[in-house]
Amino acid sequence: MTLDIIAAEGESNPLLPATYDIVWSALCLIVVFVVVWKFVLPAFNKTLDERSERIQGGIEKAERIQAxxxxxxxxxxxxxADGRAEAARLRAEAQEEGAQIIAEMKQQATEEAERIAAQAKVQIEAERQAAMVSLRAEVGGLATDLASRIVGESLSDDGRAAGVVDRFIADLEASAPAQTSVASKEV
Structure with missing residues (x-):
């Protein structure tokens, strides 16, 4: 009822704007909408697309860098792993070479020891022969002097003296093995 009273009096409703305000407001809204739709929205979408592409490019770049x-x-x-395998191989080769070098050195040492022993035997034999010759000469001289004293005759003849000395030494050598075998039987 109050609305009817107000409408009847010819006054306009204060809650409802005037028709020309609605038309001009609608027209301004449509113009703003068209301007925003035509200019602002494409620029905004373009900025968002560029930002999206940059983000996507950054993600792809990060993925590529990560890969x-x-x-x-x-x-x-x-x-x-190859370096470790190579180091292990080199270590094994070095150990093999070391073992080979040690074996060669042992062989050389053995050969050298055998050579030294053979050389020592030769030297000992030579010294023994020299001692035998020296001993024969000394024993021969002593035996000749002794025989000369016992016999009472001079044995200065070299041929006869050499024969006596050789016989005496042969008798000594023959009796020496017999004495060693008797001594070994007694033990």
Missing amino acids: EADSALAEYQKQL
Whole structure:
């Protein structure tokens, strides 16, 4: 009822704007909407698209860098494993070479010891022969002097003296093995 009273009096409703205000407001809204739709929204969408592309490019770049880092890490680990294998191989070769060198040195030492022993035997034999010759000469001289005293005749003849000396030494050598065998039987 109050609305009817107000409408009847010809006065306009204060809650409802006038028709020309509605038309001009609608017209301004449509113009602003068209301007925003035509100019602002494409620029805004373009900015958002560029930002989206940059973000996507950054993500792709990060993924590519991550993939490169992963491949570099795998390559590094492969090289490290190859290096360790190479070091192990070199260590094994060095041990083999060391063992071979040691074996060669032992063989050389054995050969050198045998050579020295053979040389010592030769030297001992030569010294023994020299001692025998010296001993024969001394024993021969002593035997000749002794025989000369016993016999009472001079044995200065070299041929006869050499024969006596050789016979005496032969008798000594023959009696020496017999005495050693008797001594070994007594033991």
